[in-house]
Amino acid sequence: MQFLKDIVPAALNNINTKFIVLDKGRIDLEGQHKTCLALVADETAAVHFQMWGDECDVFEPGDIIRLENGIFSYIRNNRNNHVLRAGKRGKAEKVGEFTMAYVEKPNMSEIHWVPDPKNPKIYLPVDFTSYISSTH
Amino acid sequence: MALKITERGIHEAENPIEVSFREAFELLKPQLNPPFTLKVLTKEEYSNLNKALIFGIFSQPNLAEVHIKHLHAIVIDGYDLFTCMLVKIVDELYVKLVDSVKIQLIWVTKEMLNVLAIGFDKLMVALLRQIVGGDFSEGNLWLCLEMVALFLANWDCLLEEEPLMLNKGLYVFLRLLADHYGVPSNPMIDGLKRMEVVFCVRLLREQFLLCLKIGRDLIRLLQDLVHIPEFKAIWRDLLLNPRHFGVDGFKDISQIYHTKTPSSYFLLRVTPEMETKLRFLLTHVKLGNQKRYQVWFAKKFLGVPGSEVILTDIVRFICCSVHPSSEIMQPDILPRWAVIGWLLTSCRKSYVQANLKLALFYDWLFYDETTDNVMNIEPAILLMVNSIPNYIEVTRTLLEFLLIVVDNYDIERKEIVSRGVSTALSTLVKRGVVSSLDVLTRCDMIAPVHREMFGKLVLVMQGIHSQKIGSASIIHDISPPPSHLLSSSLGSQHPNRVNCN
Structure with a gap:
């Protein structure tokens, strides 16, 4: 189980984590499917979580969700905004309510991520890359 | 399809407790039919068999008799483990159990009572706690009806084996009666009310000595029922004819005032789910x-019309049953007074608000340093003092309420209440909960007349009646309170303020 502060973008369904839903945005239609962006958090960080299909109706603020094999990547048409989601291979399930502490900062979706110049498969937060270039 | 005991929504993880019970059932299924093997079991095997039998009783109602016979044949611990497991299921899963399982649960509870299983009382408490105050849904009324019927049907047995269980039933059903008399009648609720009245009145009339063990909150609950004829008669005897209860040594209602209610009673009116969430608020947030x-919290528990009545139960629970240890009482964790302040401001109905304030101050009225706990009276003073800078209206309304209560709660026994409140104030200062009461007596945002009346209580507290004291400037001229104050709402009224005849 990962803390949200430790997630980094990748094109892999490799994120196993648990968080509490703080707020839900408007439910939209993407083709035939409902989507809904939510603010979720654990005790280390917050992130935007994209609900998909039935998840949009079922998950409510205050619900504690366990995400298995989730993915943290940019969403269609918006390379600057990374969101967490279950994706086709992942699974998000409600495991409880209320009893989870959280912080709203940092928000991992608000961090500007760029590919690592040395290995484009790995993303680094912008602050971090400037830190690296200044020390090298 | 796999057998299930709970309703599960889509995208909802299966509950680990249910999984472990089902696994035990699946594992032992071949052994659950007679003839039963009666070999000596290891601790783990015994535990698994108990789980399997519970799951069988719940999911196969037609075979429940077989499973319970099996249980009676193999039991070696007086059913201790079996009832423990049932309590865990009730506490953690009751809301989600499918209806047929709830019916089985009541059936197996009756069985446990019949064999006087170790822990049957804990199982009954667990079920009582699942009856939600202010909830008039069919499922909730059904549980209420099953439980009051269980108490009535097992009266003699309970009286002999676990008399305090009857007291717990009394506490719950007195409190629920107030709810049930507050809604329009229908056949289900009318039948339920009759049974609740029969149970409560019988216990009060026949076992008053036992009832006295509930302590002062018994009076607080009876106040809400004074309009019901049977309880009006009880009130008349309490006030005018205490010997009628046939308890040697019981001469006056004030004897009940002086008994602190054990904290376990307050848990009875808060569901385990509410308790978990409130405790989380007060330890982690x-x-x-x-x-x-x-x-x-409000969306979950206070959203339905009528549910506000649980606020009073919650306030008593927070004051008397949630006493954070010193490690938790750190400055950055949400304190009890702040939660109560929030509950107070979320009250929309004035009578609920008045009952909530009475619940908050109730231990002040009869405070005795030798038997009472300062933690029970701490939230009220801290809420008053800490609200001064930004929420002066809260301070005002609480102080005004306290002053009205002192003069009017029980006009025949005014000096008892006044002494109780003064002792409470003195204890709060002495124990350092507040460094002094000047912050209230000198606060110019509080009406002078209220400061004067409060100053009078402070005077009593200091045991000084005529000499000069530090804050004499505000108390030198104590005039009677203006009459409009006395007509203010006291919430549910103590019958000494209403015509009992």
Whole structure:
């Protein structure tokens, strides 16, 4: 189980984590499917979580969700905004309510991520890359 | 399809407790039919068989008799483990259990009572706690009806084996009667009310000595029922004819005032789910970070019309049953007074608000340093003092209420209440909960007349009646309170303020 502060973008369904839903945005239609962006958090960080299909109706603020094999990547048409989601291979399930502490900062979706110049498969937060270039 | 005992929504993880019970059942299924093997079991095997039998009783109602016979044949611990497991299921899963399982649960509870299983009382308490105050849904009324019927049907057995269980039933059903008399009648609720009245009145009339063990909150609950004829008669005897209860040494209602209610009673009117969430608020949530949790709590428990009545139960629970240890009482964790302040401001109905204030101050009225706990009276003073800078209206309304209560709660026994409140104030200062009461007596945002009346209580507290004291300037001329104050709402009224005849 990962803390949200430790997630980094990748094109892999490799994120196993648990968080509490703080707020839900408007439910939209993407083709035939409902989507809904939510603010979720654990005790280390917050992130935007994209609900998909039935998840949009079922998950409510205050619900504690366990995400298995989730993915943290940019969403269609918006390379600057990374969101967490279950994706086709992942699974998000409600495991409880209320009893989870959280912080709203940092928000991992608000961090500007760029590919690592040395290995484009790995993303680094912008602050971090400037830190690296200044020390090298 | 796999057998299930709970309703599960889509995208909802299966509950680990249910999984472990089902696994035990699946594992032992071949052994659950007669003839039963009666070999000596290891601890783990015994535990698994108990789980399997519970799952069988719940999911195969037609075979429940077989499973219970099996249980009676193999039991070696007086059913201790079996009832423990049932309590865990009730506490953690009751709301989600499918209806047929709830019916089985009541059936197996009756069985446990019949064999006087170790822990049957804990199982009954667990079920009582699942009856939600202010909830008139069919499922909730059904549980209420099953439980009151269980108490009535097992009266003699309970009286002999576990008399305090009857007291717990009394506490719950007195409190629920107030709810049930507050809604329009229908056949289900009318039948339920009759049974609740029969149970409560019988216990009060026949076993009053036992009832006295509940302590002062018994009076607080009876106040809400004074309009019901049977309880009006009880009130008349309490006030005018105490010997009628046939308890040697019981001469006056004030004897009940002086008994602190054991904290276990307050748990009876808070569901385990509410308890978990409130305790989480008071141990893990930082002050300033509580907003969302409050919204979620209100949505879950206070959203339905009529549910506000549980606020009083919650306040008694927080004051008397949640006493954070010193490690938790850190400055950054949400304190009890702040939660109560939020509950007070979320009250929309004035009579609920008055009952909530009475619940908050109730231990003040009869405070005795030798038997009472300062933690029970701490939230009220801290709420008053800490509200001065930004929520002066809260301070005003609480102080005004306290002053009205002192003069009017029980006009025949005014000096008892006044002494109780003064002792409470003196204890709060002495124990350092507040460094002094000047912050209230000198606060110019509080009406002078209220400061004067409060100063009078402070005077009593200091045991000084005529000499000069530090804050004499505000108390030199104590005039009677203006009459409009006396007509203010006291919430449910103590019958000494209403015509009992």
